[in-house]
Amino acid sequence: MKRIFQRYATLSAFALLPFGLIYGQQKPKPHHMSGKPSNAPYLLLGTYTNSGQSKGIYVYHFNTQTGEATPVSEAVTTNPSYLAVSPDHRFVYAVNEDSGPGGVSSFAFDHSTGQLRFINKVPSEGQWPCYVSASSNGKFIAVANYGSGNAVVFPVSKGSIGAPADQVQHTGTGPVADRQEKAHAHAAIFSPDNKYLFVNDLGIDKIMCYNFAASTGKLSPATAPFVQVKPGSGPRHMVFDASGKFAYLMTELSGEVLVYNYADGRFTLLQTISSHPADFKGKIGSADIHLSPDGNFLYASNRGDANSLAIFRRDKASGKLSVAGFQSTLGVMPRNFNFDPGGNFLLAAHQESNDVVIFKVDKQTGSLTDTGKRIKVGSPVCVQWISSR
Known part of the structure; x- marks a missing residue:
């Protein structure tokens, strides 16, 4: 978790900015479409702004044939360390992982210009919010607050975030004293069928399982209320396959x-496999996980x-x-990564080396080849996509 790598600092520069600029959109930049496929998606990057090297959320037009990213716009907001896109791709939700109480901000996305328009911001009801996801019906978002160990469900209407519909507080500890001194909710993930909310808690080594009422946003403990993970392992992110069975x-x-084999809120462990080579002896700090498209x-x-x-x-x-192989990300601290929608490129975001490295994907072998292309931006930590229209 970033708490062990990065100290929070408050930038006086943000204090001098007017409210509308802090949470709004900067003057639009020219958006040149010449030479780009009409169906090219938009790339969104979330960042940490407390380093003073970034301003918030950055939008690019991404050419899925060449791997070239062209800057389009940026929205100024503090520490948008994780982003979620609404199912209809009309809205973007961002946690504001600020020191102390955090926030959650929403933006409307203009597909014709690539601009983000600020809608509203609400408290995250906890400290250091690090994850946000959207329900498949588009009516709710779920936020995980790492610092306070709780998860919160918020209703959304036309992109505007409302008062919390429900929240759950975790308690407990784990054997790793400096990382598991209390609960640390690290992800809040809706099940593929939208019937459950799963909250991975790094501090207590559990996947907490909740029934999710898709009409009201209310939560209740599932029949199997949690999945116990090996003590000291620190569950972080999770993905489901397209079938919803794994x-x-x-x-x-x-x-x-x-x-895990997954069925109706229940997880059955099938396999545990290391994400490092057998002879690796260094410090471990794993982060993100994705299936190829x-x-x-x-x-x-x-x-x-x-x-x-x-x-x-x-x-x-x-x-x-x-195991098919291991690939250096060619940067420092790959906190997040993602594929372009066609699965032709993989983008690795490096929090410490301040860049996004773009790899070409071999779909037959899974191997990655450096394209030589880089996106230079301060502390990039989240990669998301919005389809073109």
Whole structure:
């Protein structure tokens, strides 16, 4: 978690900015479409602004044929360390992972210009919010507050965030004293069928499972209220495959991927596999996890001393993984990464080296080749996409 790598500082520069500029949109930049495919998606990058090297959310036009990213616009907001896009791609939600009480901001996205228009901001009801996701019906968002160990569901209407619909507070500790001294909710993920909310808690080594009422946003403990993960492993991010039958959990502290069979709120462990080579002896700090768009490979990012991506071949029938290789991310602290919608490129965001490295993906082998292309931006920590229209 970034708390062990980065100290929070308050920038006096933000205090001097007028309210409308802090949470609004800067003057639009020219958006040149010449030479770009009409169906090219927009790339969104969330950043940490407390380093003084970034301003908030950055929007690019991404050419899925060449891997070229062209700046389009930026929205000034503090520490938007994680972003979620609404199912209809009309709105963007961002946590504001500020020191002390955090916030959640919403923006409307203009597909014709690539501009983000600020809608509103509400308290996250906790400290250091680090994750936000949108329900499949588009009516709610869920936020995980790492610092306070709680998760909150907010209603949204036309992109505007309302008062909390419900929230849950976790308690407990884990064996790693400096990281698991209390609960640390690290992700809040809606189930594929929108019936459950799963909250990965790094501090207590559990996936907490809640029934989710899709009409009201209310939460209640599921029949199986939690999944116990190996003590000291620190569950972080999780993804489901397209069938909804398999889930893949990334553990930050132990650097492992856990493969689960999933059915109606219940997880059955199938496999545990390391995201590091067998002879790795350095510091572990794993982070993000994604399936390739075709579902044939799974990738996991490692920070610590590794600064790498683990590449796994996936058996779609069994859900199990086998190691296909490891790739240096060519930067420092790959906190987040993602594929372009077509799966042709993988973008690795480096919090400490202040860049996004663009790799070409070999869809047959899963291997990655450096394109030589870089996006220079301060402390990039989230990669998301919005489709063109």
